[in-house]
Amino acid sequence: VSTQNSADRPSIAVIAGDGIGPEVVAEGLKVLDAVAGADAFDKVHYDLGADRWLRTGEVLPESEMESLARHDAILLGAVGAAPGDTRIPSGILERGLLLKLRFAFDHYVNLRPSKLFPGVPTPLAPHVTEGKEIDFVVVREGTEGLYAGNGGKLRAGTVHEVATEVSVNTAYGVERVVRFAFEHATKRRHKVTLVHKHNVLVNAGGLWRRIFESVAAEYPQVETDYLHIDAATIFMATDPARFDVLVTDNLFGDIITDLAGAVTGGIGLAASGNLNPSGAFPSMFEPVHGSAPDIAGQQKADPTAAILSVAMMLEHLGRRDEAARIVAAVNADITGRGDQVRTTSEVGDAIAARLA
Amino acid sequence: VSTQNSADRPSIAVIAGDGIGPEVVAEGLKVLDAVAGADAFDKVHYDLGADRWLRTGEVLPESEMESLARHDAILLGAVGAAPGDTRIPSGILERGLLLKLRFAFDHYVNLRPSKLFPGVPTPLAPHVTEGKEIDFVVVREGTEGLYAGNGGKLRAGTVHEVATEVSVNTAYGVERVVRFAFEHATKRRHKVTLVHKHNVLVNAGGLWRRIFESVAAEYPQVETDYLHIDAATIFMATDPARFDVLVTDNLFGDIITDLAGAVTGGIGLAASGNLNPSGAFPSMFEPVHGSAPDIAGQQKADPTAAILSVAMMLEHLGRRDEAARIVAAVNADITGRGDQVRTTSEVGDAIAARLA
Numbered sequence: 135v136s137t138q139n140s141a142d143r144p145s146i147a148v149i150a151g152d153g154i155g156p157e158v159v160a161e162g163l164k165v166l167d168a169v170a171g172a173d174a175f176d177k178v179h180y181d182l183g184a185d186r187w188l189r190t191g192e193v194l195p196e197s198e199m200e201s202l203a204r205h206d207a208i209l210l211g212a213v214g215a216a217p218g219d220t221r222i223p224s225g226i227l228e229r230g231l232l233l234k235l236r237f238a239f240d241h242y243v244n245l246r247p248s249k250l251f252p253g254v255p256t257p258l259a260p261h262v263t264e265g266k267e268i269d270f271v272v273v274r275e276g277t278e279g280l281y282a283g284n285g286g287k288l289r290a291g292t293v294h295e296v297a298t299e300v301s302v303n304t305a306y307g308v309e310r311v312v313r314f315a316f317e318h319a320t321k322r323r324h325k326v327t328l329v330h331k332h333n334v335l336v337n338a339g340g341l342w343r344r345i346f347e348s349v350a351a352e353y354p355q356v357e358t359d360y361l362h363i364d365a366a367t368i369f370m371a372t373d374p375a376r377f378d379v380l381v382t383d384n385l386f387g388d389i390i391t392d393l394a395g396a397v398t399g400g401i402g403l404a405a406s407g408n409l410n411p412s413g414a415f416p417s418m419f420e421p422v423h424g425s426a427p428d429i430a431g432q433q434k435a436d437p438t439a440a441i442l443s444v445a446m447m448l449e450h451l452g453r454r455d456e457a458a459r460i461v462a463a464v465n466a467d468i469t470g471r472g473d474q475v476r477t478t479s480e481v482g483d484a485i486a487a488r489l490a
Numbered sequence: 491v492s493t494q495n496s497a498d499r500p501s502i503a504v505i506a507g508d509g510i511g512p513e514v515v516a517e518g519l520k521v522l523d524a525v526a527g528a529d530a531f532d533k534v535h536y537d538l539g540a541d542r543w544l545r546t547g548e549v550l551p552e553s554e555m556e557s558l559a560r561h562d563a564i565l566l567g568a569v570g571a572a573p574g575d576t577r578i579p580s581g582i583l584e585r586g587l588l589l590k591l592r593f594a595f596d597h598y599v600n601l602r603p604s605k606l607f608p609g610v611p612t613p614l615a616p617h618v619t620e621g622k623e624i625d626f627v628v629v630r631e632g633t634e635g636l637y638a639g640n641g642g643k644l645r646a647g648t649v650h651e652v653a654t655e656v657s658v659n660t661a662y663g664v665e666r667v668v669r670f671a672f673e674h675a676t677k678r679r680h681k682v683t684l685v686h687k688h689n690v691l692v693n694a695g696g697l698w699r700r701i702f703e704s705v706a707a708e709y710p711q712v713e714t715d716y717l718h719i720d721a722a723t724i725f726m727a728t729d730p731a732r733f734d735v736l737v738t739d740n741l742f743g744d745i746i747t748d749l750a751g752a753v754t755g756g757i758g759l760a761a762s763g764n765l766n767p768s769g770a771f772p773s774m775f776e777p778v779h780g781s782a783p784d785i786a787g788q789q790k791a792d793p794t795a796a797i798l799s800v801a802m803m804l805e806h807l808g809r810r811d812e813a814a815r816i817v818a819a820v821n822a823d824i825t826g827r828g829d830q831v832r833t834t835s836e837v838g839d840a841i842a843a844r845l846a
């Protein structure tokens with residue numbers, strides 16, 4: 135691993151990761167080269183994930199954290215062993231690598247846009263989608279909540295075991311992400327929906343609600359809405375057009391964005407950015423989907439989400455033009471897809487070709 | 491309130507509750523009378539919910555808890571003030587009444603069946619539903635997890651506030667509900683899917699997984715599956731026919747059953763039972779939907795979920811025949827509905843008429 139960050143070229147850390155990660159990241163980089171030229175970026179590959187762990191017992195050594203911190207952005211494929219893989223303890227890669235990066239690099243905004251393009255297959259009925267503009271973005275908190283790793287076990291492995299998980303929410307953490315959501319809404323359709331469960335989770339929900347209302351007061355031009363997480367999943371299936379910007383905690387954001395991906399054409403299309411808006415640490419871009427070990431290595435994965443993650447990365451790096459060109463190429467590709475079955479690299483080739 | 495429980499008539503406590511609760515419960519009782527005769531049960535109404543609280547400041551006094559405990563079953567409409575109602579603190583009714591009953595009466599199985607009937611409008615596309623048998627039941631844990639009310643606030647109301655919510659999971663609590671799910675699956679299509687998020691919630695998820703696997707070993711004839719909650723919402727939208735019995739914790743169960751209700755024709759159809767299988771306390775039957783204050787008092791609510799909850803109650807009381815007759819009447823009504831708009835009581839009348 136080397137991170138020679140030449141003064142004039144931005145430097146990208148690439149973590150292809152597990153399962154279908156390497157396949158989809160390869161297409162992301164192909165498209166990056168096509169839009170920006172092969173020499174526009176330094177690209178440094180990091181060998182992290184299940185294979186590395188099985189080989190060396192290392193998840194993410196401190197030295198690599200330090201070099202990752204010096205890049206301008208991180209592109210990540212997917213991380214996580216197969217759920218049935220008994221060699222790798224559950225969560226060790228997710229928590230030691232993916233969540234470690236999100237937390238250490240203070241990625242407090244996990245930005246997950248969803249848009250249903252005409253002609254894209256969706257599991258929703260025509261009466262739900264036709265003639266509707268389904269185009270929203272979830273602003274998921276990325277550094278708190280139940281993801282804090284704050285829990286434990288008592289009498290583990292016995293019939294008296296007690297296992298806890300603690301959702302930790304701070305005014306500081308909630309305020310900055312809620313503020314981001316409102317600011318973001320001013321560039322969109324001026325509506326923010328808070329998703330929580332404040333009638334049961336009265337402490338965390340009360341905090342989210344209080345801060346949401348106080349930030350909202352600073353944005354009178356932005357319409358607000360509130361939904362319990364259970365109701366939010368209903369509307370995601372029955373009326374996703376009602377959403378513009380959603381803001382929610384780490385776990386609810388995880389759940390609602392997978393569902394959002396599904397209803398807007400599948401998580402094969404869903405890109406995301408783990409943003410550190412201050413710029414103190416590199417932001418990280420990754421498809422919403424996981425490592426999908428069942429189809430890994432078979433050229434079956436859809437690389438579109440990884441390619442759109444590259445576009446989000448370019449946007450974040452201030453390269454709006456290149457980002458917009460990728461999005462346009464992807465949209466053109468998506469709308470023309472129909473039922474054709476293509477390999478992972480054929481999809482990447484087709485999108486890259488539109489950029490030539 | 492009186493609870494003269496005459497020796498020969500089972501006694502039902504009726505908590506109509508808030509919003510649309512009274513309207514839908516009235517139809518549930520109408521159908522109960524139609525199938526069993528008006529004198530088959532003692533029915534004792536309890537005045538609990540938002541109105542009571544506003545009038546008296548009482549949520550659920552101990553004396554009423556004691557008399558509720560003496561009934562054979564409880565029928566509940568809905569509980570909860572309008573989200574925007576500033577007179578009623580968020581969660582006070584949900585936690586002081588609904589959750590208090592579930593916890594005090596040890597309703598550790600929250601049974602929530604979903605079935606998509608032919609002709610019923612669903613937000614899912616024909617390619618997802620047609621020719622498929624969509625018929626599953628969620629076994630939601632009802633007495634632990636994030637619903638334990640175990641959390642707090644530090645520096646409340648300040649910019650330094652920290653708010654926590656603790657998910658508490660015990661081997662005892664998980665084992666009994668997982669066992670119920672497997673036992674239930676032997677009476678159905680012999681498949682149980684565990685839904686959790688064990689790659690992030692490693693403590694709670696690890697406990698659920700360990701117990702799931704050990705109970706599964708006792709049921710070799712039952713097929714098992716595991717899905718993370720985020721993936722489970724995807725499949726609920728793209729392939730709900732894959733499910734038979736799902737078992738999950740209190741919060742994930744809350745989320746997935748609302749979505750399940752939506753995809754199988756709307757939560758206007760979704761009934762549930764909060765079961766205490768030991769019989770030490772009365773079980774409680776209620777629609778999955780909430781109090782829907784926006785349409786309350788307008789005869790717009792669909793009472794079907796409340797009526798099906800009555801059927802679940804009869805089944806639980808060992809009155810299989812009457813339960814089956816209600817289900818048959820509801821199915822006949824549902825399949826014939828088409829686009830017709832009927833009032834709450836017209837739907838109740840129509841179903842009651844089929845039982846005459």
Ligand SMILES: CC(C)[C@H](C(=O)O)[C@@H](O)C(=O)O
Binds near residue numbers: 388
């Ligand atoms: C892999 C997992 C830890 C991760 C999460 O839960 O955040 C994933 O589901 C996601 O949404 O990015």
Ligand SMILES: CC(C)[C@H](C(=O)O)[C@@H](O)C(=O)O
Binds near residue numbers: 333569588744
């Ligand atoms: C009203 C609320 C407390 C309740 C819950 O979250 O359990 C409801 O959503 C349900 O699913 O029965």
